[in-house]
Amino acid sequence: MISIYSAYVMGVVILCILVSLLLIGYSPKNKKYNLYLASFFLLLAYPCFVLFLINTGFITSLPHVYRTGMIATLLYIPAAYLYVRTVATNKPLSKKDLLHLLPVILYIIDYFPYFFIPGSEKVAFMQSKELSKMVLYFAESKFFIPGFYIIFKYVLGFSYWVAQSVYLIKLYKVKNVEFKTENNVWLKWLTLFILSESFLFLPAFHILKPGYGDDEFTVFLFIGGFTGLTSIFLFAFPQILFGIKGTILLSYNVSELHDSNAATPIANEPIEIKNYSKYLSKTKMVLISNKVKEHIIKNQSYLDKLYKLQQLAVEIQTPAQYISASINECEKTNFNDFINKYRINHCVTLLQNLDYQNQTLEAIANESGFNNRNTFTVAFKKTIGKTPSDYIKKIKKDTEFLNPVT
Structure with missing residues (x-):
């Protein structure tokens, strides 16, 4: 027993x-x-x-x-x-x-x-x-x-x-x-x-x-x-x-604010980072996330091929670490994938135009804010679930179905 x-x-x-x-x-x-x-x-x-x-x-x-x-x-x-x-x-x-x-x-x-x-x-x-x-x-x-x-x-x-x-x-x-x-x-x-x-x-x-x-x-x-x-x-x-x-933030290094692709060091811009909190609340992250999305959409920042997290930090006067943490928490992704998603959505809009369907993938990628075709293809498949070529074929097939040649 x-x-x-x-x-x-x-x-x-x-x-x-x-x-x-x-x-x-x-x-x-x-x-x-x-x-x-x-x-x-x-x-x-x-x-x-x-x-x-x-x-x-x-x-x-x-x-x-x-x-x-x-x-x-x-x-x-x-x-x-x-x-x-x-x-x-x-x-x-x-x-x-x-x-x-x-x-x-x-x-x-x-x-x-x-x-x-x-x-x-x-x-x-x-x-x-x-x-x-x-x-x-x-x-x-x-x-x-x-x-x-x-x-x-x-x-x-x-x-x-x-x-x-x-x-x-x-x-x-x-x-x-x-x-x-x-x-x-x-x-x-x-x-x-x-x-x-x-x-x-x-x-x-x-x-x-x-x-x-x-x-x-x-x-x-x-x-x-x-x-x-x-x-x-x-x-x-x-x-x-x-x-x-919320999230507890890592110790922040001012040197991380330098953008090697920028014309001038971003760290010299007027952004307050010395006394930032080591904790970012859920409420504040939601506010920052909304602020980021509003800024990105309004200015179409995603079309800039060299757009960096540090640049966004200067533009909206918010520490880069705050932005990164907010995107990770609220959007469940990192900054690069976050920006690429906007680029892909812009690309999809372009492809609704028949003229763009006949352009090279390099040209479409360039128009959407990507540096090269490979990065564009990977991001496109990750977001849409199809390669750009397969997606274009699908659009053309759907177009022919809706507008048959008589």
Whole structure:
């Protein structure tokens, strides 16, 4: 019969899986950091599931999952950190982040021979009188003494927890009332989430004391059960699923305002950027996006082949980073694709004229604001779904159908 404790652990497993699916399914495409949070909950579910198997005795039916829970543990710890770091800095992952995989790679190499021993041997091993100690102390390690991985897990969890706490403090230091107002619930949840992660290392004070025995509650904390319970708040406050409202901007470098194609350095233009906020609210991004679209349409800026984000920033007296963030958030695209969309729409309008249908693609591209045919073709297919040639053929065919020769 399954105990209340085992049912509780399985409940956490199901809850974590549901939350991860919700985060993947309902998060906006530009909120990629939510994928790291989804990975955290999904990875957290696995060691909890292994704990359920051990506690109920079902592990004997699935002996090969024994000792695999640590793999997920060594992955969900950095996954939580990457979520917090990406939210706080608005920086994507880099190749350096592959270093976060080193602990789990080390563990897999260490336990690689053990993973391939027969299931019957693993069952016999688990049924020995030393089961409780072996569950915690990882006595099968080839490289390290028994207990190394449990201590390493705590040290690793504490290190990442400190790093996350630093980023959390930086978020609270954002001097922008809109940020605190728009993200009040989310910020409180993030605080609770990080605080709950302290249970990834706090149980060490109990587990490592002399005469420690088999304590289900402590083992549950060791797995990270309290952190899993924070997922409940994602159901109570579904707005958390959509991540932070607005965006936190990267540090800005004035030299980035120079346009190598411009006649004069744009940075010398009268644009205020020194004291810009490190946070851009959703409301302000909508206003900037509308301002950009109105300016682009009114001035047909897209017909300028050398038109740059920095040039637009000067024209509407708005920091380039504000514009870029607003276009990414409101239009779900980057600046280049945003401008190219207007160029393609202009091109489509031109092609309604039979005279333009007989011109070369180079001429049409040039008339629409593109530098070359290749860029024009790629942008056209991305926006319309057809190549320019196929689109022109379709127009001619439709025209002949509507106006047959008699």
